[in-house]
Amino acid sequence: MSLTRTKSKQKRKQTRTPITWKEIKRQKVLLFWAGVMMIYGVIFYYLPLAGWAMAFQNYKPQLGILHSEFVGLQKFRMLFSDVTFLRVIRNTLAMGVINLVATFVTAIVFAILLNEIKSNGGKKTVQTISYLPHFLSWIIVTGILHDMLSGTGIVNEVLVNLHVLSQPINFFAHPEYFWPIVAFANVWKETGWNAIIYLAAITSIDPSLYEAAAIDGAGRWNKI
Numbered sequence: 001m002s003l004t005r006t007k008s009k010q011k012r013k014q015t016r017t018p019i020t021w022k023e024i025k026r027q028k029v030l031l032f033w034a035g036v037m038m039i040y041g042v043i044f045y046y047l048p049l050a051g052w053a054m055a056f057q058n059y060k061p062q063l064g065i066l067h068s069e070f071v072g073l074q075k076f077r078m079l080f081s082d083v084t085f086l087r088v089i090r091n092t093l094a095m096g097v098i099n100l101v102a103t104f105v106t107a108i109v110f111a112i113l114l115n116e117i118k119s120n121g122g123k124k125t126v127q128t129i130s131y132l133p134h135f136l137s138w139i140i141v142t143g144i145l146h147d148m149l150s151g152t153g154i155v156n157e158v159l160v161n162l163h164v165l166s167q168p169i170n171f172f173a174h175p176e177y178f179w180p181i182v183a184f185a186n187v188w189k190e191t192g193w194n195a196i197i198y199l200a201a202i203t204s205i206d207p208s209l210y211e212a213a214a215i216d217g218a219g220r221w222n223k224i
Contacts, residue, residue, distance in 0.1 A: 098179060099186040106191045111198035112224055127199070130192025141189055145181065146172070 024031065050065060055075060057068040079085050110130070117123040133141070148155050149171040156168035171177045213223050 094179070095182055098183050099190075102183045102187050103190050103194055106187050107194035108198050110191050111195040111202055114195065114199055115202045116224070127192065127196075131196065132192070133189045134193035136189065138189075141185060145185055149181065 053065050054068070056070060056072060057065070058071050059065070059068045114123055114127060117126065147153055150156070151168045151170050155171075156165065159165040160168060171181065210223055
């Protein structure tokens with residue numbers, strides 16, 4: 001047993017490339033670019049962390065970070081005692097939760113519906129159209145929503161023509177419509193893209209499982 005271990009240690013020592021000047025010269029290009037990337041990381045990832053000190057200072061550009069007055073947690077106390085700041089934090093967290101839940105559920109449902117389409121051409125067409133909004137910036141999406149939901153937008157025109165509304169309304173002027181608009185915007189933009197991973201998981205299911213379920217008497221909803 002000890003002889004085997006000794007032989008394995010000797011083999012490991014033989015397979016290790018000794019670090020010599022000859023080996024360093026042979027790998028000089030790789031070492032050069034590794035050094036460049038290390039310097040890049042230090043300059044752009046680590047040196048900017050010194051800016052965190054400004055949060056605890058009464059920072060003045062002419063004095064710099066090293067000579068500005070240290071005020072401790074004074075600015076944090078001011079922030080967390082500001083009603084507007086707390087409302088912004090609440091809205092940010094609420095928007096994140098709403099968007100996460102809404103896009104998660106709709107993406108799974110959309111992937112299941114796509115999987116039930118028998119025509120490959122129709123499935124690809126719907127999938128392509130659905131994930132195109134993902135590539136639009138939020139500025140463009142906001143502009144589209146603003147035009148759609150304005151007093152003269154298409155949503156108001158449809159609702160008035162269908163006699164759902166007697167006169168157009170400005171959706172952005174009513175706070176109660178804010179959260180549904182945020183959820184709808186995120187769902188419209190990201191559902192198609194998020195559904196790709198779920199659709200890939202569904203299509204990779206072994207067809208024999210569906211056949212076994214059918215033999216056991218499972219209907220279409222049970223298979224889904």
